[in-house]
Each structure stands twice: as C-alpha cells, then as structure tokens.
Amino acid sequence: xxxxxxxxxxxxxxxxxxxxxxxxxxxxxHRQITAIIGPNGAGKTTVFNCITGFYRPTVGRLALHHxxxxxxxxxxxxxxxxxxxxxxxxxQNIRLxxxxxxxxxxxxxxxxxLMLASGYTFLGIFGAASYRHAEARALDKARAxxxxxGLTPHADRQAGELPYGLQRRLEIARAMCTxxxxxxxxxPAAGLNPRESAELNQLxxxxxxxxxxxxxxxxxxxxxxxxxSDHIIVLxxxxxxxDGTPAQVRADPAVIRAYLGEVEEGEASHG
Amino acid sequence: xxxxxxxxARPHVSLDxxxxxxxxxxxxxxxxxxxxxIVGFRTVDRGVAGLQFDYQVVDVxxxxxxxxxxxxxxxxxxxGQPVPALLIxxxxxxxxxxxxxxxxxxxxxxxxxxxxxxxxxxxxxLRRSEAGARIVADASEQFGTVTRQAFPWLxxxxxxFxxxxxxxxxxxxxxxxxxxxxxxxxxxxxxxNIVVGLAGLLDLGYVAFYAVGAYAYAILATQHGWSFWAALxxxxxxxxxxxxxxxxxVLRLRGDYLAIVTLGFGEIVRIVLLNWVDLTEGPxxxxxxxxxxxxxxxxxxxxxxxxTPFHEWLGLEFSANHRLIFLYFIILVLALITNAxxxxxxRLPIGRAWEALREDEVACQALGxxxxxxxxxxxxxxAMFAGFAGTFFAAKQRFISPESFVFIESAIILSIVVLGGxxxxxxxxxxxxxxxxxxxxxxxxxxxxxxxxxxxxxxIMVFKPKGLVAHRDPTIHLHPPNGRRP
Numbered sequence: 001x002x003x004x005x006x007x008x009x010x011x012x013x014x015x016x017x018x019x020x021x022x023x024x025x026x027x028x029x030h031r032q033i034t035a036i037i038g039p040n041g042a043g044k045t046t047v048f049n050c051i052t053g054f055y056r057p058t059v060g061r062l063a064l065h066h067x068x069x070x071x072x073x074x075x076x077x078x079x080x081x082x083x084x085x086x087x088x089x090x091x092q093n094i095r096l097x098x099x100x101x102x103x104x105x106x107x108x109x110x111x112x113x114l115m116l117a118s119g120y121t122f123l124g125i126f127g128a129a130s131y132r133h134a135e136a137r138a139l140d141k142a143r144a145x146x147x148x149x150g151l152t153p154h155a156d157r158q159a160g161e162l163p164y165g166l167q168r169r170l171e172i173a174r175a176m177c178t179x180x181x182x183x184x185x186x187x188p189a190a191g192l193n194p195r196e197s198a199e200l201n202q203l204x205x206x207x208x209x210x211x212x213x214x215x216x217x218x219x220x221x222x223x224x225x226x227x228x229s230d231h232i233i234v235l236x237x238x239x240x241x242x243d244g245t246p247a248q249v250r251a252d253p254a255v256i257r258a259y260l261g262e263v264e265e266g267e268a269s270h271g
Numbered sequence: 272x273x274x275x276x277x278x279x280a281r282p283h284v285s286l287d288x289x290x291x292x293x294x295x296x297x298x299x300x301x302x303x304x305x306x307x308x309i310v311g312f313r314t315v316d317r318g319v320a321g322l323q324f325d326y327q328v329v330d331v332x333x334x335x336x337x338x339x340x341x342x343x344x345x346x347x348x349x350x351g352q353p354v355p356a357l358l359i360x361x362x363x364x365x366x367x368x369x370x371x372x373x374x375x376x377x378x379x380x381x382x383x384x385x386x387x388x389x390x391x392x393x394x395x396x397l398r399r400s401e402a403g404a405r406i407v408a409d410a411s412e413q414f415g416t417v418t419r420q421a422f423p424w425l426x427x428x429x430x431x432f433x434x435x436x437x438x439x440x441x442x443x444x445x446x447x448x449x450x451x452x453x454x455x456x457x458x459x460x461x462x463x464n465i466v467v468g469l470a471g472l473l474d475l476g477y478v479a480f481y482a483v484g485a486y487a488y489a490i491l492a493t494q495h496g497w498s499f500w501a502a503l504x505x506x507x508x509x510x511x512x513x514x515x516x517x518x519x520x521v522l523r524l525r526g527d528y529l530a531i532v533t534l535g536f537g538e539i540v541r542i543v544l545l546n547w548v549d550l551t552e553g554p555x556x557x558x559x560x561x562x563x564x565x566x567x568x569x570x571x572x573x574x575x576x577x578x579t580p581f582h583e584w585l586g587l588e589f590s591a592n593h594r595l596i597f598l599y600f601i602i603l604v605l606a607l608i609t610n611a612x613x614x615x616x617x618r619l620p621i622g623r624a625w626e627a628l629r630e631d632e633v634a635c636q637a638l639g640x641x642x643x644x645x646x647x648x649x650x651x652x653x654a655m656f657a658g659f660a661g662t663f664f665a666a667k668q669r670f671i672s673p674e675s676f677v678f679i680e681s682a683i684i685l686s687i688v689v690l691g692g693x694x695x696x697x698x699x700x701x702x703x704x705x706x707x708x709x710x711x712x713x714x715x716x717x718x719x720x721x722x723x724x725x726x727x728x729x730x731i732m733v734f735k736p737k738g739l740v741a742h743r744d745p746t747i748h749l750h751p752p753n754g755r756r757p
Binding site: 054081083111139143 | 612615616619620621623624626627629630631633634635636637638639640641642648743745746747748749750
C-alpha cells in the first residue's frame with residue numbers, strides 16, 4: 001500500500017483533567033471511506049476537531065500527504081487547513097448559512113479561488129473578464145453539485161428553509177465545492193429517515209468513486225457504516241480499541257463488549 | 272388569514288368583565304406610578320425663591336383615567352366585543368374636544384387615543400362576521416401584493432425626487448438643510464450597514480470614524496491648506512486605517528463583547544479629541560474650516576483676489592442657497608457612491624464572505640475563509656465611508672468640536688440600520704427619513720418631538736420586528752425571478 005492520505009500519530013487531547021482522546025493513531029487513504037465509530041463520548045468529534053483545526057491537539061502529529069508534500073495539520077491555522085491542506089468538514093448540528101440562498105452557500109465555499117480571481121476585489125469591482133470567467137466556472141461547479149444532490153429546483157431558496165434531509169446533503173455538497181482531498185463527515189445520517197439514509201449512502205459511495213478523495217466518517221447509524229465503509233476505527237473512552245475492515249471489526253470481541261454488546265443480535269443479522 | 276380563522280372558530284366569546292376591569296385598574300396604577308414622576312412634578316424658576324416644584328396632580332389623574340378606559344376598550348375589542356371599544360373611543364374623543372383638559376398636550380393625546388380606539392373597534396366589528404373577515408383578508412393580501420410590486424419603483428422614485436428637490440419651489444434653506452442632514456445619515460447608515468448588516472459585527476462606536484474624517488479634513492484644510500477634494504480621499508483612507516486599527520484587537524470578540532469594545536473605542540477617540548489640544552484645539556473645536564469649492568470658485572459674495580465667486584462665474588445673482596445646493600449634490604453623490612460600491616461588493620466574493628461570516632463564523636473557517644481578513648475589510652470599508660461623510664460634515668458645518676461626535680450619534684446611525692432592516696439598502700433610506708426627518712419635521716412640538724422619534728421606533732419594532740425591509744434578495748439567481756415566482 002502506498003502512502004496514506006492522512007496519518008494520525010499518537011493524537012491526545014486533554015481538557016484540563018479530562019482526557020478526551022488518548023494516544024490514538026490511525027491512517028486513512030485516498031478513495032476509501034474510513035469510519036470512526038464508538039459509543040457517545042468516545043472522543044470521535046474531538047478527533048475531527050483536531051484534524052480540522054478547531055482544537056489544537058495536546059500531543060500528536062497529524063500529517064496530510066498529497067503531491068509529495070506533507071502538511072502538518074496540528075501546526076496550521078484553522079482556515080489554512082481547509083484552504084491549503086484541503087480538508088473539508090461537515091458538522092454534527094448542521095452549519096449552513098441559513099439566511100443565504102442554496103446557490104450562495106455553494107459559491108461561498110469557493111471563496112478562496114474566486115477571491116484570487118477577483119484580484120482581492122480590486123479587479124472584481126470593475127468587472128474584469130478574468131473574474132467573470134472564474135465566476136462562471138464556480139457557477140458551473142455549483143450547478144453540477146446541485147444536480148448531483150437533487151437541489152437544482154431549490155437553488156434560489158434560503159438554505160435555512162430547506163427540509164432537514166436536504167440541508168444535510170447541501171452541507172456535503174458545500175464541503176465538496178471547496179475541492180477537498182479529505183472530507184470529514186460528522187454524523188451525516190443523524191436525523192435522516194431510512195430512505196434518506198440510503199440516498200446518502202449512494203452519494204458517499206459515488207463521491208468515493210468519482211472524486212478520488214478520502215472520506216472520514218463519524219456515524220452511529222450502523223446500516224450506513226457497515227454498508228459503505230472500507231475501514232473502521234473503533235474508539236471507546238478516548239482510546240482506539242479496534243481498527244480493520246467491517247468484517248474484522250464486527251467479529252472483534254473488544255468491540256462487541258464495548259459497543260455492539262447490547263445490540264449484537266439485531267445488527268449482526270443484516271449488517 | 273390564520274387570525275381570521277381563529278376568530279371564526281370561537282365567534283361568541285363572552286368577555287370576563289371583572290378580570291378586564293382589574294386589568295385596566297392595574298394598568299392605570301402602573302401609569303400613575305410612572306407618570307407621577309414624569310408628568311406630576313415640574314420645576315419652575317421662581318426668581319428669588321429659586322427652583323420650586325409645581326404639582327400637576329390633575330394632569331396625572333386625567334391621564335390615568337384615559338389610560339383606564341383605553342385599556343378597558345382594548346381588552347374588549349381583543350375579546351371580540353367591539354361596541355364598548357367604539358363607545359369608549361367616541362367618549363374620549365368627545366371629552367377631549369368638549370371638556371377643558373389641563374394641557375394642550377393631553378387634549379391632543381386623548382383625541383388621538385379616542386380615534387385609535389374607534390378604529391380598533393371598527394376593525395374587530397368588521398372581523399366578527401365571516402364576510403367582514405374575508406374582506407379584511409383580501410384587502411391585506413392585495414395591499415401586500417401592491418407594495419411588493421411598487422417596491423422596486425420606490426427606489427427610483429426617491430432618487431428622482433432627491434435629484435430634483437433643490438429646484439422645487441418650496442426648497443428653501445430649511446428644506447435644503449434637512450435634505451443634507453437626511454442624506455448624511457443615509458450615507459452613514461449605508462456605511463455602517465456593511466459592518467453591522469452584512470458582516471454582522473455590532474459596532475457601537477461608528478461615530479469615531481466619522482470624527483476621524485471630520486478632524487482629518489479640518490486639520491488638513493486649516494493648517495496645511497488642503498482643498499476639500501484633495502482631503503476627501505485622504506480622510507477616507509485615514510478613517511479606513513483607524514478601522515483596521517480597531518479591527519485588530521477585537522477580532523476574537525463576538526456579539527456583546529464586540530459591542531462593548533467598539534463603544535469604548537468611540538469614547539476613546541472623542542476623549543482624545545477633547546484633550547489633544549495642540550492638534551484639535553480641544554473642547555473649543557476647530558472653526559473657519561473652508562467650505563467645498565467648485566473648480567476653485569468659492570460660494571461667497573466676494574472672493575479673495577485672484578478668484579471669481581461662483582455666482583459671477585456663472586453670471587447668476589448671488590444666493591446663499593447656491594452653497595447649500597452644491598453641498599446637497601456632493602452628499603447625494605457621495606451617498607450614491609457608497610450605495611453603488613456596497614451593492615457591487617455584495618455580489619463579489621468578499622461581500623458573500625461578509626454575509627457568510629454573519630451567518631456562521633465557524634462554518635466560514637471550515638470552508639477556508641480567513642475570518643481575520645474578512646472582518647478587517649468590513650471594518651475598513653465601513654470606516655472609509657464614515658470618513659468621507661465626516662469630511663463632508665466638516666466642510667458643511669465649517670466648525671467642528673468633539674460635541675458633534677458623542678455616543679448618541681452612533682446609536683442613531685445604528686437604529687437607522689436596525690430599524691431599516693439589517694443589510695437592506697432601501698431600509699436604511701426609509702429609516703433615515705423616518706428617524707431624522709420626523710423629529711425635524713415635528714420641531715414645532717418642542718420638547719415632545721423626541722416622543723415622535725420614540726413612537727416611530729416602538730411602532731416599527733411592534734409591526735416590523737425585523738426592520739422596515741426584512742426581505743433579502745439573493746446576490747445571484749440560478750432561476751432568474753422574472754417569469755414565474757420561485
């Protein structure tokens with residue numbers, strides 16, 4: 001196997017006396033969906049917040065590799081992690097720009113490229129052709145994603161007015177509009193009904209197939225995790241207790257004890 | 272429509288009269304408790320005896336009686352009993368006209384309350400029957416459609432009016448002064464709209480940048496002989512630099528904390544202006560500031576040697592109004608530039624980033640938007656327009672002192688933005704006309720004119736809690752709205 005997309009080594013995050021994440025190491029690769037699962041409070045979202053720059057880890061090395069370069073995420077400012085290292089994320093409780101239209105949400109995601117094309121506003125304000133072309137390209141990309149998530153008819157509606165399931169998908173499309181190499185999804189299936197979750201599965205699989213990116217996924221919904229993950233990492237009380245393919249993880253006694261214990265019978269039959 | 276249906280669902284509500292009387296009594300008591308200090312005492316200067324209290328017990332009693340019946344009538348009307356409301360309203364109107372009330376003010380207010388109650392009674396009487404409810408619903412729907420359709424024309428109409436105003440027959444000095452004042456606040460409102468309305472950064476010290484612009488021009492013009500046109504960009508840039516200067520320390524703050532720090536910054540600037548006597552002449556202020564000239568022609572009856580005054584240059588009779596008209600057009604153009612730039616910026620990546628920052632800063636960061644730069648540009652842009660407006664203010668007043676840049680100015684500009692509807696350009700215009708024009712219009716009311724200001728604010732907040740123009744148009748459409756409505 002060649003070099004992983006992101007290599008997390010000895011990640012530890014302490015809040016005062018509380019150790020939220022304790023010496024967790026794992027790797028995630030291109031064109032794979034890596035799921036992080038674990039009971040509530042296991043430290044999954046904390047791992048995400050460290051990777052995406054919202055927390056600075058107490059200890060650890062988070063190395064993202066692409067084009068032969070190495071980005072050490074633990075040292076970068078939050079917006080550079082998204083802008084330069086190209087790590088995009090969604091949030092457990094959706095964070096769209098609710099007062100702006102669906103289309104605007106997707107254009108804001110392409111801010112850095114458009115900003116450059118508008119000559120940091122100076123060219124844009126005089127309507128330079130280079131900016132107009134860049135904006136047209138940004139619109140094309142937004143349109144393509146709207147088609148893909150089935151939101152084209154709603155493009156001019158306020159994002160906050162959309163039904164919950166559509167907001168979830170819009171947030172994923174917005175993250176994809178930043179051209180990420182690593183997409184971190186924090187519980188994308190939370191609050192979705194079974195049909196919506198199945199559509200989400202399709203979307204994530206198609207993203208993995210067509211976009212050549214790595215996907216990190218936190219999810220409680222085992223029907224999503226077991227169906228689409230290539231690789232599962234199980235956390236419990238901040239520690240990694242298992243790491244492997246869905247089949248390996250499902251058979252792991254530590255996982256069964258810590259996490260799947262109570263729901264084993266039900267899950268195993270259709271998982 | 273929902274309200275009408277709810278009313279129809281329970282057509283014969285019997286009013287709980289004892290409770291209504293008790294409620295009206297409590298309201299009257301509250302009014303008495305508040306009013307006794309505000310209306311009940313008046314200090315009068317009795318010469319040798321010094322200041323003494325005058326007791327106005329009758330005023331308070333009359334006011335409380337009016338409030339008691341008014342409240343009763345409102346409760347009755349809200350409970351679906353229009354007849355008592357009509358009777359009480361008519362009674363109050365008759366009492367105000369017939370009896371001799373202790374003051375003119377009470378007479379006016381009581382009559383207005385009477386008229387309002389009669390209208391309220393008619394309204395609830397109309398809605399009691401099903402046909403009436405339908406008429407009301409249809410009328411309000413039609414009114415909504417008409418206003419929505421007329422809205423785009425409102426801007427064009429106001430602009431056309433603003434352009435021709437100086438040439439209308441009634442445009443005397445007073446009207447021109449008021450026009451200039453309103454336009455100055457429109458421009459300040461548009462400038463602050465970038466910071467508060469678009470970027471969502473609550474700035475309570477905006478007047479500081481206005482002061483920087485005004486003092487920059489005053490000092491450059493009186494001590495270094497700069498002309499208005501040369502000083503205008505310089506003052507704008509200086510104010511923008513102050514915006515960045517303020518921006519840096521407050522970048523991490525949000526909401527209330529940001530408001531407090533900006534409030535402090537506004538005061539710091541004012542106090543520095545008061546105390547740095549060498550530069551600003553302190554509380555005495557800077558006078559004899561040269562006014563703006565047109566191509567070097569001053570607006571004076573007699574020009575200094577080597578210059579031709581404006582009226583001779585054009586071969587007109589001298590009129591003091593020329594200067595005002597000229598200033599009026601300067602501020603009109605400056606305000607329109609502010610508007611054009613803001614509208615343009617909103618459609619550029621920076622403007623969308625500002626709005627995104629207002630909506631959700633965390634999400635912005637996750638999309639790779641640098642919140643620091645985005646906030647600083649918003650502060651700088653807003654401050655620059657305040658700097659331009661300040662330069663204009665100094666050139667118009669020809670005298671400035673720290674008195675002109677107190678907190679209440681920031682508060683008024685902020686109210687214009689908030690009452691207009693955050694982020695709405697048209698809302699700022701309407702709110703400025705209402706909040707600045709109204710008190711000036713009602714100057715005849717004397718000490719009660721601020722009441723008009725307060726009343727306007729309360730009414731807007733009750734009926735339009737999101738501001739006069741709460742609607743936001745997207746900056747870009749995938750399906751352009753002409754044709755069918757999305």
